[in-house]
Amino acid sequence: MLEQLGMIGVSWRQGGVETLAEFALPNDEADARLHRFSEDLGLGELAYLSTCNRVELIFARDTGRVAHDIRPQAFELLAGRQPAPGEAKRHLRAWQGEGAAEHLFLIAAGLDSACVGETEIVAQVRASHKRSSQLGLSGPALDLLFEEAQRIAARVRHETGLGEGRVSLAEIAVARLRERLARTRGTVALVGVSPMTERGAVSLSGAGLPLLIVNRSAGKGNAFADRFGARFQSLDSFCAEPEPVEALLSATGAPGAVFGRAALERIAARTPSGEPPLIVDMAVPPDIDPDVCMKLAIPRIGMDEVVAHAERSRATRLIEAAEAREQVDKALSTLNDRYAERYYGPLFGALQKRYRRTAQEGVKRLFGKELKGLGDEERAAVEVWAEVLARRFAHIPCLGLRGLVHTGPEGSLEAFLDGLEPEFADELRAALNGRADRQESEP
Numbered sequence: 001m002l003e004q005l006g007m008i009g010v011s012w013r014q015g016g017v018e019t020l021a022e023f024a025l026p027n028d029e030a031d032a033r034l035h036r037f038s039e040d041l042g043l044g045e046l047a048y049l050s051t052c053n054r055v056e057l058i059f060a061r062d063t064g065r066v067a068h069d070i071r072p073q074a075f076e077l078l079a080g081r082q083p084a085p086g087e088a089k090r091h092l093r094a095w096q097g098e099g100a101a102e103h104l105f106l107i108a109a110g111l112d113s114a115c116v117g118e119t120e121i122v123a124q125v126r127a128s129h130k131r132s133s134q135l136g137l138s139g140p141a142l143d144l145l146f147e148e149a150q151r152i153a154a155r156v157r158h159e160t161g162l163g164e165g166r167v168s169l170a171e172i173a174v175a176r177l178r179e180r181l182a183r184t185r186g187t188v189a190l191v192g193v194s195p196m197t198e199r200g201a202v203s204l205s206g207a208g209l210p211l212l213i214v215n216r217s218a219g220k221g222n223a224f225a226d227r228f229g230a231r232f233q234s235l236d237s238f239c240a241e242p243e244p245v246e247a248l249l250s251a252t253g254a255p256g257a258v259f260g261r262a263a264l265e266r267i268a269a270r271t272p273s274g275e276p277p278l279i280v281d282m283a284v285p286p287d288i289d290p291d292v293c294m295k296l297a298i299p300r301i302g303m304d305e306v307v308a309h310a311e312r313s314r315a316t317r318l319i320e321a322a323e324a325r326e327q328v329d330k331a332l333s334t335l336n337d338r339y340a341e342r343y344y345g346p347l348f349g350a351l352q353k354r355y356r357r358t359a360q361e362g363v364k365r366l367f368g369k370e371l372k373g374l375g376d377e378e379r380a381a382v383e384v385w386a387e388v389l390a391r392r393f394a395h396i397p398c399l400g401l402r403g404l405v406h407t408g409p410e411g412s413l414e415a416f417l418d419g420l421e422p423e424f425a426d427e428l429r430a431a432l433n434g435r436a437d438r439q440e441s442e443p
Contacts, residue, residue, distance in 0.1 A: 002336060005141065007100040008074045008092050009049075009056035011112070012307050019091070021285030023055045023078040026255045031135055037077045038137055041070055045142045047132035051124050052169060052196070052251075052284050052303050053113050058104060058128070060141035069094060101145060101335055105328045108149040109156040113169075113310075120170065120195040122153045144342050152331040156324040170199035172306050173280045177247050178207065184273035186246030187212050189238070190230075191258065193220045196251035196282045201228045212245055214238045216252075239263040244270045247278040250287040258287040261296070268298055282306065344413075348401065350431030352394040354424065359390035 010023050025033060030048065038046045038059075045060040057074055075088035083091075095103045106112040108125045129146035132138035138146075177188060177200075188204055190197040191214040201224070205211060211230035215221030218234055225232040233243055239259065245267065252258055259267075271277050279300045281288045286302060293300040363386045367379060374382070401416065417425045 002101055002339060003097045004044075004061045005059075005097055005100040005145065006061070006070075007056055007058050007095040007103050008071055009054055010078075010092055011054040012052075012303075014091055014093075020052075020055055023091075024050050024284055025055075025078060027253050028255075033077055034135065034137065037073070041073060045132070045139045046137045047128050047142055047146070049107075049125065049128040050284075051121065052282055053121075053307070054107070056104075056107070058100070058142065058145070060139070060145075098332060098336070101148075102328065102332055104145060104149045105152050105331060108153040109324055109328060110153070111156075111324060111328070120199060122150065122157075123195055125149060125153070140342060141339075144339055148331060148335055148338070152328055155331075156327050159327065169282065169303075169306050169310060170196045171203060172309050173249060173282055173301065174200050174203045176301055177204065177249060177278065177280060178209075180247055180278040181209060184246050184271075184275055186210070186272050187244065189214050189243075189245040189248040191215070191235070191238075191248060191250035191287065192252030192254075192283070193217075193224045194251045194253065197249060198224075200249050200251075201230070205229070212243055239266075242267045242270055244272050245277060246271055246273060246275075247280070249280045249282065251282040252287055254283065254285075254287060256285065257289050258283075261292050264288070264292060264296055264298060268296060280306075344401070346431045347428055348398045350428050351398060351401070352391065354427060355390040355394035356387060359386040362386070 010019060012020065025048065034046055034048055037043070042062055043059045044062040047058040049056040049058065055078060057078075069089075071088040071092045071094055072083055075083040075092060103112070104125075108122060110119070110121055113121055125146065129138060129142065132142060173196075181188070187210045188200075189212045190201055190204075193213075193215055201211060201213075205228045211225075211228055213221050213225040213228075213230050213232045214235055215224065215232070216235045218232070221232045221234070224230075231243070235258065240263075242263070248267070250258065268276050276296070276298045279288055279293060279298060281290075281300060281302045284303060288300060290300055290302060360383075363383055366382070367374065371379075371382065401413070417428055420428070
């Protein structure tokens with residue numbers, strides 16, 4: 001039942017932040033490239049998830065399409081170039097069917113993160129689904145998959161202790177900032193409006209530390225600053241004439257470096273303490289070139305260092321996550337049934353409508369011939385009887401179809417449809433393939 005689902009991705013485990021940066025889609029090209037990829041490969045549904053830990057493609061093939069390894073095509077989509085022989089399989093991992101569902105559940109629950117139990121990932125998974133829906137690339141298969149992923153994530157956080165303690169990469173970064181500011185207290189610049197900078201703002205403002213919000217867009221930047229009682233400075237202004245700061249946390253979605261050497265020199269020259277500023281770069285790809293920081297003797301903490309810190313405590317937290325893993329397993333055990341009922345519901349409805357329509361047409365012919373002399377009450381009674389009989393007859397094949405989609409071998413549903421008269425089979429296929437539009441139009 002779940003065999004049409006698939007995932008392809010790369011995480012921090014396959015080479016660190018530099019590798020992730022190679023596979024992250026540029027924001028200004030992502031939508032068009034995802035649409036083209038979906039059309040070229042005949043993927044009925046497609047979603048893209050990109051975080052500081054991973055880049056993932058979640059997809060559902062159209063019904064009846066044969067599954068095959070599409071990692072070479074996914075590599076070309078994400079990296080923007082064709083892979084060398086064997087390169088796609090070396091860099092990208094692939095999951096299919098229940099394995100794909102399990103992988104997304106583990107991601108949403110924070111069990112597959114460098115920082116086990118991290119809190120940002122749920123919002124990022126939700127944003128991935130929202131983006132897919134807005135692009136018209138999400139349908140009933142991914143809708144249900146993401147819905148269940150978010151449900152299990154909420155259950156894990158409410159029913160286990162996995163969310164306790166420092167379970168955010170942003171919190172790890174903030175801890176390093178606090179260490180610096182305990183020695184040279186001053187303002188922290190948060191560059192970009194993102195889940196990482198938001199998490200940092202919550203923690204730093206809660207500690208009473210002054211913040212400066214830096215962003216390319218004044219609208220988003222000012223709104224972000226107002227939430228935390230911070231000052232705002234545009235990115236261009238900050239690069240040209242920066243307000244004095246002791247530290248900087250950057251997490252934008254820019255496709256390349258945000259600060260050049262000249263801007264970093266100006267920032268370093270204006271620290272109130274006279275020491276070089278501490279820079280924490282949580283962007284993928286990096287916002288600040290580490291080589292430039294090294295040449296200027298500016299201390300820089302990048303995502304590789306943050307993830308390495310999180311990884312050191314990963315084994316201990318995974319032991320604590322045993323109960324959370326049980327929750328994921330329970331969700332997987334019921335997903336197939338929920339998937340079958342929701343995904344194939346329109347087909348069952350179309351089958352019932354066909355039986356009822358056939359019965360109505362038969363009764364209409366009877367009223368025109370053999371039962372021509374019946375009164376209104378008798379006609380109404382016959383129509384009710386035909387309706388009930390049609391529903392009972394339709395119930396039998398619907399039970400059989402439910403058995404096929406739950407436990408039948410792959411392709412058994414298509415074999416069932418092929419055995420019907422062509423017109424009837426096409427009608428049922430149309431109900432199945434057009435399910436999303438119909439469900440949206442129903443009250």
